Amino acid sequence: MMYWDGNMGIWGYIMMGLCFVLFWGAIITAIVLFARHMGAGSRRFxxxxxxxxxxxxxxxxxxxxxxxxxxxxxxxxxxxxxxxxx
Structure with missing residues (x-):
């Protein structure tokens, strides 16, 4: 029986880095869109x-x-x- 030795390999690290960037990009985009939406009402007057x-x-x-x-x-x-x- 083969056991996992904890090494993700190069593709594991690439996917981890990509998911990290996508996650924080989504969070920052959500914050920016929320701030723009909240500021749109005050620009009317x-x-x-x-x-x-x-x-x-x-x-x-x-x-x-x-x-x-x-x-x-x-x-x-x-x-x-x-x-x-x-």
């Missing part, structure tokens, strides 16, 4: 440029969806900018 605020972005979104018409958009935008001192 970021200001798109200097002088624009969250309220103006929300107002522009409502106008783009058709919730408000052009005259109401302009009136509310002027109120926002007046209140901000711009």
């Amino acid at each position: 970021e200001s798109s440029g200097p002088g624009t605020g969250v309220a103006e972005n929300l107002l522009a979104e409502r106008f783009a969806r058709g919730d408000i018409d052009e005259s109401e958009y302009i009136a509310r935008l002027s109120v926002l900018r007046r209140g901000r001192g711009a």
Whole structure:
């Protein structure tokens, strides 16, 4: 009867190294994807440029969806900018 002497051979070491790299690559990929997914919600209300605020972005979104018409958009935008001192 032959007994295993504990030597994996070259293919055992190659497979072990490959599995090690794949395992840690999967863990790091999962962390990065989770971080990107969690950060995507906060980017929705970021200001798109200097002088624009969250309220103006929300107002522009409502106008783009058709919730408000052009005259109401302009009136509310002027109120926002007046209140901000711009």
